[in-house]
Amino acid sequence: MALRYALFPGCAAKGATPELYQSTMAIIGRLGIEVVELAAASCCGAGVVTEADPEVALALNARTFAQAEQLGLDVMTICGTCQGVMGAANKRLKAEPALLDRINALLAQDGLTYRGTVQVKHLLWIVVREVGLSRLAQEVRIPLSDFRIAPFYGCYILRPSWDLGFDDPENPKSLEKVIRAVGGEPVAYAGRTKCCGFPIILEKEAIAVAMAGANMKEAKDEGADCMVTPCPLCHMSLDIYQDRAGKAANANLQLPILHLPQLLGLAMGVPAKDLGVSRHLVPVDSIVRRVERSRTPSDQPSALTDQRSAVNR
Numbered sequence: 001m002a003l004r005y006a007l008f009p010g011c012a013a014k015g016a017t018p019e020l021y022q023s024t025m026a027i028i029g030r031l032g033i034e035v036v037e038l039a040a041a042s043c044c045g046a047g048v049v050t051e052a053d054p055e056v057a058l059a060l061n062a063r064t065f066a067q068a069e070q071l072g073l074d075v076m077t078i079c080g081t082c083q084g085v086m087g088a089a090n091k092r093l094k095a096e097p098a099l100l101d102r103i104n105a106l107l108a109q110d111g112l113t114y115r116g117t118v119q120v121k122h123l124l125w126i127v128v129r130e131v132g133l134s135r136l137a138q139e140v141r142i143p144l145s146d147f148r149i150a151p152f153y154g155c156y157i158l159r160p161s162w163d164l165g166f167d168d169p170e171n172p173k174s175l176e177k178v179i180r181a182v183g184g185e186p187v188a189y190a191g192r193t194k195c196c197g198f199p200i201i202l203e204k205e206a207i208a209v210a211m212a213g214a215n216m217k218e219a220k221d222e223g224a225d226c227m228v229t230p231c232p233l234c235h236m237s238l239d240i241y242q243d244r245a246g247k248a249a250n251a252n253l254q255l256p257i258l259h260l261p262q263l264l265g266l267a268m269g270v271p272a273k274d275l276g277v278s279r280h281l282v283p284v285d286s287i288v289r290r291v292e293r294s295r296t297p298s299d300q301p302s303a304l305t306d307q308r309s310a311v312n313r
Contacts, residue, residue, distance in 0.1 A: 003032055027270060139267075
């Protein structure tokens with residue numbers, strides 16, 4: 001039986017990092033996941049909106065939750081930042097009846113009401129808890145056994161832990177479990193749970209790139225072949241700004257940064273072109289070539305599901 005969710009792609013996956021959306025759609029059917037995309041949903045309000053008017057941000061998220069609730073589905077997000085912001089908003093709405101009533105008065109203008117029955121679940125959470133690591137391992141066609149992979153969680157997917165309750169913010173294990181399930185070796189380094197610097201990059205670029213550079217240098221020094229992150233904003237900080245980050249860290253990094261579904265797709269035998277890796281600023285060619293050398297004619301998943309059938313529009 002397929003797992004069904006209301007897909008909230010967020011802004012980045014349809015804007016600055018469309019390869020995240022592309023690679024997500026390329027792999028979810030193989031994991032038995034079906035989605036209904038919330039095409040009318042708005043931004044989660046991360047950062048500027050939340051700081052400028054917290055109640056507007058709550059209303060934006062309640063509107064998204066209400067749309068999912070109408071479908072009888074939980075929300076699936078593919079952005080670590082969206083997960084943190086939406087998870088915190090959802091907890092407040094469920095815990096404060098007077099606040100929910102006030103927000104619902106605003107939603108009534110749109111013909112919507114949120115009753116507080118929805119959960120927000122990142123793809124990482126879904127793969128580990130609901131698909132299951134054994135099912136993921138069964139879909140692997142090209143084990144990444146030659147790769148040392150550095151997990152990079154970022155801030156929002158782990159914090160605030162009392163909202164999410166999914167992983168230990170000080171010593172998380174979920175990305176490491178996924179890396180092992182696809183045959184890779186996770187790299188242990190302190191920077192995996194630190195900030196990527198993206199939240200301050202427009203205001204304090206020098207500080208932001210120094211933070212990103214320190215994290216990547218540490219991973220590279222520990223032997224990482226590449227890095228994987230569940231957050232597109234972290235991906236932008238680590239990929240787009242890597243040249244500047246390397247200079248700040250006095251290091252020639254050249255560290256490929258993968259989105260979580262790209263890592264899964266490579267191990268599943270999905271062609272690299274279908275995962276959008278050519279869009280990265282730091283080339284992923286070295287990783288793709290090594291994966292392709294491991295491919296055999298039998299590296300084809302059974303019961304392939306066309307990615308288009310996974311979306312019910």
